[in-house]
Amino acid sequence: MGNVRGRSESPRRIAIGGVGLWLVCACAMVRADETIASQHQALVQQNAQALEALAQWCEGNGLDEQARATRNWIVPQAPLTLVVALPPVSGEAEAAAPDDEPAPVRQWRQQFENLRQTQAEHLFELALLAAEQREFTLAYQLVHETLRENPAHERARLLLGYKQHDGRWLTPYEVTKAQSQQVWHPRFGWLPESQVARYESGERRYRGRWVAAADETAARANLERGWEVVTEHYQIRTNHSLEAGVRLAKRLERFYGAWRQVFARFVLNDEQWDRLFREGVPTGSVKRHQIVLFRNRGEFIQALEREQPSIRISTGYYSPKSRKAFYFVGSEEDDSTLYHEATHQLFAEIHATSRDAGRDTNFWIVEGVACWIESFRPQGGLGLIGGVAATRLRNARTRLTRDHFYLPLGQLAAMSVVNVQQNPQISMIYSESAGITYFLMFADEGRYREPLVDFLNTVYAKRDKSTTLAELTGVEFHELDRRYREFIEDLPDPEPTETAP
Numbered sequence: 301m302g303n304v305r306g307r308s309e310s311p312r313r314i315a316i317g318g319v320g321l322w323l324v325c326a327c328a329m330v331r332a333d334e335t336i337a338s339q340h341q342a343l344v345q346q347n348a349q350a351l352e353a354l355a356q357w358c359e360g361n362g363l364d365e366q367a368r369a370t371r372n373w374i375v376p377q378a379p380l381t382l383v384v385a386l387p388p389v390s391g392e393a394e395a396a397a398p399d400d401e402p403a404p405v406r407q408w409r410q411q412f413e414n415l416r417q418t419q420a421e422h423l424f425e426l427a428l429l430a431a432e433q434r435e436f437t438l439a440y441q442l443v444h445e446t447l448r449e450n451p452a453h454e455r456a457r458l459l460l461g462y463k464q465h466d467g468r469w470l471t472p473y474e475v476t477k478a479q480s481q482q483v484w485h486p487r488f489g490w491l492p493e494s495q496v497a498r499y500e501s502g503e504r505r506y507r508g509r510w511v512a513a514a515d516e517t518a519a520r521a522n523l524e525r526g527w528e529v530v531t532e533h534y535q536i537r538t539n540h541s542l543e544a545g546v547r548l549a550k551r552l553e554r555f556y557g558a559w560r561q562v563f564a565r566f567v568l569n570d571e572q573w574d575r576l577f578r579e580g581v582p583t584g585s586v587k588r589h590q591i592v593l594f595r596n597r598g599e600f601i602q603a604l605e606r607e608q609p610s611i612r613i614s615t616g617y618y619s620p621k622s623r624k625a626f627y628f629v630g631s632e633e634d635d636s637t638l639y640h641e642a643t644h645q646l647f648a649e650i651h652a653t654s655r656d657a658g659r660d661t662n663f664w665i666v667e668g669v670a671c672w673i674e675s676f677r678p679q680g681g682l683g684l685i686g687g688v689a690a691t692r693l694r695n696a697r698t699r700l701t702r703d704h705f706y707l708p709l710g711q712l713a714a715m716s717v718v719n720v721q722q723n724p725q726i727s728m729i730y731s732e733s734a735g736i737t738y739f740l741m742f743a744d745e746g747r748y749r750e751p752l753v754d755f756l757n758t759v760y761a762k763r764d765k766s767t768t769l770a771e772l773t774g775v776e777f778h779e780l781d782r783r784y785r786e787f788i789e790d791l792p793d794p795e796p797t798e799t800a801p
Contacts, residue, residue: 420450668733696735
């Protein structure tokens, strides 16, 4: 299917997770007019055509449900939208086909699985090629795409650190849970398998004894005695309910999977990525991020207004001081704030980075990147980020084209956190910062995307200067200003119902 050429004739032996595997690794023989990104796009488009043909066959044979399932598998393509395959969710598995499946459905399923497995092999080969060319972000994303198509792909699983346990692929954290006889419950999180039935019947384990769910709720009204929900990357304390904590944990884990792919070279440096793809040795430790979930907005405000006087207009807050993110349960909570503050937390905590990134210069990108990625939205097993209808992008366009507000990048880059936060035009500065981040992510087929990640690395390591972005992109600020204006002015008009406020 894919136009992947130029393989090395000699396979290279790679040890992944202690298992020796013969992998035919791609070498540096990509044609000058055929980038790895273009090969990936060709694979996606060709697979979409094959899936559409299969969907039409289904319709011709009266298999409407299978036709919908086939089309739903096609990776969506939309302007200014980044799409990543999300890691498999704990406890989720594809349903097995029933033994008495009708012959036409069985035929569809076989063709559907064949298409997916073939696509998985092409994607994984392209991932190796990308790694060989040191395009590690794309390589990492392609490995995840491989698992979306074929969750049983052994080499992809091993590269991402999964281990086999009782016939299932689990992360090391999930293995420890399984070894302690715990299972993931979609409502209650990790539980001893022996307790699941009693939890589902309305009982709860509290301080060594079984009580009614209502009694536990009353006992945990004080946050200090609240529920604690622990997942692979998060630890959540809440006084609302166990179920609310688990719902939040699932949203955060799903977002974490997308964030890590987009900013792969922030998570690990190029040498670490190279070692991972050459030797199959996962690098770095897993950190668990602290979350507090209040049962209502009033408690949220009361707890935080001393540290953050403007908390009354917020629906979430990350505290660099305590290194905790705070949210609440209620009608005013929203996903965009959740992802915005989660972004601040991840950038600040993945490494031993400075707690005051952007204090002296370049504060705009600290907020700009959070404003961009707050557009994250899960769609099945995919995560979509951006889009021409995103509120932050529409606001950036409004500020530039209608309000004629624009701070030249050289001036914006020189502004400290105090300069921005005490500026009477702060909302316009945030809109511009979001717009510039969109520009750096998508303009000219993403040519600035990797320099942007390098820029974020520099800012969070407190090694930045006001001129760092220009140096990393190789483009002077006045030229970036011009290109940004063209990018915004060339945006397609949003739908009338989606006009920015």
